[in-house]
Amino acid sequence: MLAYAGQGVSGESDGAIRDFLSRAARALAGLESVYASAVPDAGPYAAFGTVLARDSRDALAAVNLALAQPALSSQLIDNLNASIHLRALLTDLFLIDEILKVNSEPSVIQEPVAGQGQP
Numbered sequence: 001m002l003a004y005a006g007q008g009v010s011g012e013s014d015g016a017i018r019d020f021l022s023r024a025a026r027a028l029a030g031l032e033s034v035y036a037s038a039v040p041d042a043g044p045y046a047a048f049g050t051v052l053a054r055d056s057r058d059a060l061a062a063v064n065l066a067l068a069q070p071a072l073s074s075q076l077i078d079n080l081n082a083s084i085h086l087r088a089l090l091t092d093l094f095l096i097d098e099i100l101k102v103n104s105e106p107s108v109i110q111e112p113v114a115g116q117g118q119p
Helices: 015-038 043-067 074-082 084-102
Strands: none
Touching: 015 043, 015 084, 043 074, 043 084, 074 084
């Protein structure tokens, strides 16, 4: 998306970026259930699942709004890239990625013991 945004195109030929956004929308629609299957369903994991659901829903709304436009200009995609909704979702995904890297298998993620490691 950054490369497309930097091209300065008006959107007459937006097939590649439209395909990319369509695939992103499909992935966002299933993100919550994938997360739920990879982590325990209690404590901070469940609470973060609520955050992820909200952020993915908000990002999906922004992507779908862009897809509803007849032309996807570089400026439109640049604004989509800057959207706080997409940025929040990306940060969520980076956080999840780090947690899953530390715990090489999702099944070894430990639920925290009350009072330990919680603010």
